[in-house]
Amino acid sequence: MSPKTMKHTMSKLFSTMEALLGGAIGMVLSFVAPIAPFFWLAIGLVIADTITGILAARRRGEKINSRGFSRVLSKMVVYMVSIIACYGVETVLKIPGHVTYVAVGAIAATEVMSILENQRKVTGTNIAAVLKNLLPGKKKESEDE
Numbered sequence: 001m002s003p004k005t006m007k008h009t010m011s012k013l014f015s016t017m018e019a020l021l022g023g024a025i026g027m028v029l030s031f032v033a034p035i036a037p038f039f040w041l042a043i044g045l046v047i048a049d050t051i052t053g054i055l056a057a058r059r060r061g062e063k064i065n066s067r068g069f070s071r072v073l074s075k076m077v078v079y080m081v082s083i084i085a086c087y088g089v090e091t092v093l094k095i096p097g098h099v100t101y102v103a104v105g106a107i108a109a110t111e112v113m114s115i116l117e118n119q120r121k122v123t124g125t126n127i128a129a130v131l132k133n134l135l136p137g138k139k140k141e142s143e144d145e
Helices: 002-061 066-091 100-124 125-132
Strands: none
Touching: 002 066, 002 100, 066 100, 100 125
8 A cells, every 4th residue: 555545544534533523522512502501500509519618617627638629529520420311311201391400409409508508607697597487488486486
């Protein structure tokens, strides 16, 4: 095989591989694009929880170590995989009822409760209890007396 033929063959091979890779990346992005806001929400809440957790740990006099930060990364990965899995099930099975929204809502509720718990440890005020009293149908503690 002449060098010119070899160069032409390799050029076609790489062009084909480039096209396949571009197509695959395009497919993945078209699947993930609709749920990107859910990813950003989960990442933002995990970061906020981490910041408030660090402040709460300092308030308690605990030392911060790298093992705790590795849990943050694994939590983000698990949340992303969970969101993708729920969206995949919802999309493939055409389930009405927004499985992804319910899952992201549960993730958000978990992180917000953790943030409020950390906030209570740092400031001493219980915002979760205040919010609970603001819910319709709940009597305020002062009304119970």
